Amino acid sequence: MRVFLSVLVLVTLLSCSKKEVRAPIPEENLPAELVKQGEQFYQTGDYENAFRAFGVVYYNYPSSREYIDAAIGMARTYGAMENYEKEFDILYTLLQGNLIPSKVPQIYTAIAEFYERSAGISEQVTGRGDEDYQTAISYYEKAISYPNSKDATAKSYAQYKIGTLYEKLGDIQKAIQAYQTTLNQYSGTEWALRAEQGIIDINERLRLQKEYEASGWFTADTTQTQTEESGTQELTPVNTPQSVDSTQHPE
Structure with missing residues (x-):
């Protein structure tokens, strides 16, 4: 179910960015692709889709290498949407629990x-x-x-x-x-x-x-x-x- 939802979100995001999905993306590559999409949406000011992309990794792939990047992306997106309390909560929690120096x-x-x-x-x-x-x-x-x-x-x-x-x-x-x-x-x-x-x-x-x-x-x-x-x-x-x-x- 997690993989299906992740692929569904990614396909939707790629569609929003006017890109074609030419081949299935292996599950191990999904977090990296979603974070990449999230960064692109964030840079263009599309915070809603950035939030979706980062959120899939943040909530569904906590053990992935991209988790911290997704968490930082989520926090910055909250800040861009003026939800400063959530932004700080994520960053503070991340700092306290981070195990990757x-x-x-x-x-x-x-x-x-x-x-x-x-x-x-x-x-x-x-x-x-x-x-x-x-x-x-x-x-x-x-x-x-x-x-x-x-x-x-x-x-x-x-x-x-x-x-x-x-x-x-x-x-x-x-x-x-x-x-x-x-x-x-x-x-x-x-x-x-x-x-x-x-x-x-x-x-x-x-x-x-x-x-x-x-x-x-x-x-x-x-x-x-x-x-x-x-x-x-x-x-x-x-x-x-x-x-x-x-x-x-x-x-």
């Missing part, structure tokens, strides 16, 4: 994303989300420092995200440091490239700020007031790194 950084990053979204909601309601941003940073740091996994994808993503959160908090110096660490420790990854662009963008903003000040468009008092109101720090521009130390590797 290599997956721990992914769980930490998912929890960090939960707090990052919470901070965004707090900003809309109260105008402040600093505490949740700091909590998100702490979970990204846990993902990076977790010693029993060499998941460079999750760790490089976490390091990059720390930089983006420090930018949101207005701590430009720490943002630059986080981006630089991404470049140094995760050279060649997607997130290292994004970190390099992050440094370029910061430098450009600082350059424009100095041009405005030099032109007399803003007085020193005005610039200081705007800096205080925006929560950003006035810093000396830093140079974008010309080379990356390729001898350093992720933990």
Whole structure:
């Protein structure tokens, strides 16, 4: 019965994604195929079908290799549908019961994303989300420092995200440091490239700020007031790194 239901759901999902089923899928491959479909639906914003795909694996294949990926997918889908309580429950339960060390950084990053979204909601309601941003940073740091996994994808993503959160908090110096660490420790990854662009963008903003000040468009008092109101720090521009130390590797 479980196999029949799984195949039925998969056929329905493949039909929704306008793909043809050309051959029967062996049961041992069903969880992987369902998680793949779930990720595709999630990325396109089709959360209903993403929920269905992840749910089949989450509820029917708890001993499969894809179970944790399905659980994280379920949690993120709950978050996208604004059911934050269920999102956190799944992630917390997963963290407490997970027996696969290599997956721990992914769980930490998912929890960090939960707090990052919470901070965004707090900003809309109260105008402040600093505490949740700091909590998100702490979970990204846990993902990076977790010693029993060499998941460079999750760790490089976490390091990059720390930089983006420090930018949101207005701590430009720490943002630059986080981006630089991404470049140094995760050279060649997607997130290292994004970190390099992050440094370029910061430098450009600082350059424009100095041009405005030099032109007399803003007085020193005005610039200081705007800096205080925006929560950003006035810093000396830093140079974008010309080379990356390729001898350093992720933990």
